[in-house]
Amino acid sequence: MKEQNKVLRGIGIVLSILLVVASFYLLYQLIKINVLPTKLLFLITIIFVLLDAIFTLLLCYYTRAVVSKIICVVITLVLIFGSCMGGYYISKTGSLLTNITNVTKHAKNTVSVVVKQSSDIKNKSQLNGLSVGTLRTIGTQGSSKALKELSKDGVVMNQSEYDSLSAMLEAFYNGEVDSIIINELSRSQILDMESYADFDNNTRVVYQTSYKVENTDKANAVSDITSKPFNVLISGSDTRGGFDENGRSDVIMVATVNPKTSTILLTSVPRDFYVTTACDAADGCMQGALDKITHTGIHGTNTTKRTVEQLLGIEINYTFKVGFDAVTELVDAVGGVDVTVVPGYAVNHFACMYNLSVHEGVNHLNGEQALAFARERYAYTEGDRQRTKNQQLVLMGIVDKITSPSIVQNYSSIMDAMSNTFSTTMSSSEISDLIKYQINNNPKWKIEQYMVDGTGDTLMCAELGDAASVMVPDQSTVKMAKDKINAVLAGKSADDVK
CATH class of the missing domain: 3.40.630.190 (LCP protein)
Incomplete structure (x- = not known):
């Protein structure tokens, strides 16, 4: 009987330690996320301290009957599991708040050199000496970057500039230029134009690069978001x-x-x-x-x-x-x-x-x-x-x-x-x-x-x-x-x- 009591008391001590650790984990996550009013957080803290104290005393000192001990163990396990799951869920919520408010400082733009599907051009080296259409005022940063990178690799192209996307596409399909440079963001715009709805199927990308632009979107915050509209x-x-x-x-x-x-x-x-x-x-x-x-x-x-x-x-x-x-x-x-x-x-x-x-x-x-x-x-x-x-x-x-x-x-x-x-x-x-x-x-x-x-x-x-x-x-x-x-x-x- 003494041996059995020692085992049960040992289990009680281990569970008490786990209960305290789980409770502190949950309270730490609650404090970290900072969404509860101070009075409510204080009340929750008092409740968990009391629960931990009560069940530690019951597990280690005051419950001697086997049935009572088992009941305390089961309730303690439920509290440990609940605290761990609660802390985990709150942690996921905290990660969500961090992620959605972590606005990227730069936006990525991807530009492509596009040729017709029927073209013999298979790779960027074959672009050397050929003509390419670019936009005169739209997306000039991307066009310049693509041409500069190609030039570093020994690929020099004859550039023809156009005032609009539709004019560049028309020149491309009419054979005035062998290729065009497009910002991939404009691909959906091209597909929206009835004349070029099949653009994805009759063209392909032979070279692609990307560049970043500063994201200038900033908050114009109100002084108190809970009282000001x-x-x-x-x-x-x-x-x-x-x-x-x-x-x-x-x-x-x-x-x-x-x-x-x-x-x-x-x-x-x-x-x-x-x-x-x-x-x-x-x-x-x-x-x-x-x-x-x-x-x-x-x-x-x-x-x-x-x-x-x-x-x-x-x-x-x-x-x-x-x-x-x-x-x-x-x-x-x-x-x-x-x-x-x-x-x-x-x-x-x-x-x-x-x-x-x-x-x-x-x-x-x-x-x-x-x-x-x-x-x-x-x-x-x-x-x-x-x-x-x-x-x-x-x-x-x-x-x-x-x-x-x-x-x-x-x-x-x-x-x-x-x-x-x-x-x-x-x-x-x-x-x-x-x-x-x-x-x-x-x-x-x-x-x-x-x-x-x-x-x-x-x-x-x-x-x-x-x-x-x-x-x-x-x-x-x-x-x-x-x-x-x-x-x-x-x-x-x-x-x-x-």
Whole structure:
């Protein structure tokens, strides 16, 4: 019996040590993430200290009966496991905050020397002495870098400059030049032009290089994010190379947040909105030129931000960049999202994913389907307007899943997916303050929505140097958007603005 008691007491001592270590691990992660109000953190600390003390005494001194000892051991194991898992989940949350607020200092641009698929040119050495088309004012830094690197390798090309992307492509297909240099960011623009929709299939890359440009997107922080209203630009990029690469802004929303009135206004701008560009980057951005707003993202989030500020006459405090292709991972991580299709908007086949269909009512979509649903415009008579509404539905579906209790089941994978999906100029301390505010005050947020509108047309776009399908702004809706944003900033409801 004495031998058995020694064994049980030894187990009790080991478990007590593990319990204290697990508790301190959890408390350390709670302190490190800094999202709990001081009073609540103090209360949790006292509770864990008391639990550790009680179960240490019970395990080592006061429980002598075998059954009582076993019960204490089981409860202690549960506490150890719970503390370790809790600390691990909090650690993953902390990593998420670090990742999404760690905005890259430079953006990567990749440039390619492209030849026709039918060309005999197989490698860069065969480019020597041949002609190459480049753009005169757009992406000149990339063209110069490619030609300079080729020259170092003994490959000298005869350069012909063109004023627009469409003019360069026309010369290339007509045989005026043997090759062209394109920024890979412009590939999607090329494919959007009807004449060059098959560009990927009838061309190939024989040389590629990259260069970096400074990311000038900075926060214009408010003094107290829990009491002062602020604007956030949500930019959904179509880039496939991660957050260190710029791409077209396929989703453009301004979230106006007023913590005092617990109001959030989402103002959407369709990607084809025809606007005057307010440039941030000097390398080829067409300052003051008319273009669709989606093209501003190619020159960085800050160019999109400045253009939206100019369009709506507002000040944007923070940016929130969403890698929309990475949304597929997040949607799959949360187990899919539910979107409600209103009567009259059922679709049998989507252009971007033919085997996808949606019916009236609630539809459950996986990651690939959610991305296709958010990108589709050809299946709707409203085109870009409906696509913008669908994007809002997908984002709200993600929010619903992330804020539901079921998040615990796949918490780790969800945190990893979110780390690869979002990037913001809001600091981790500001995000922590917002979480504390939510825990302390538990406000019931009212979410309002608005979308600027216009009429469809085909007009010259500066980035393309060619006419493309655009949405000409209805200035009355632009003014309405500005008035609604200012109303929320002033502590009123956007719904009161008529």
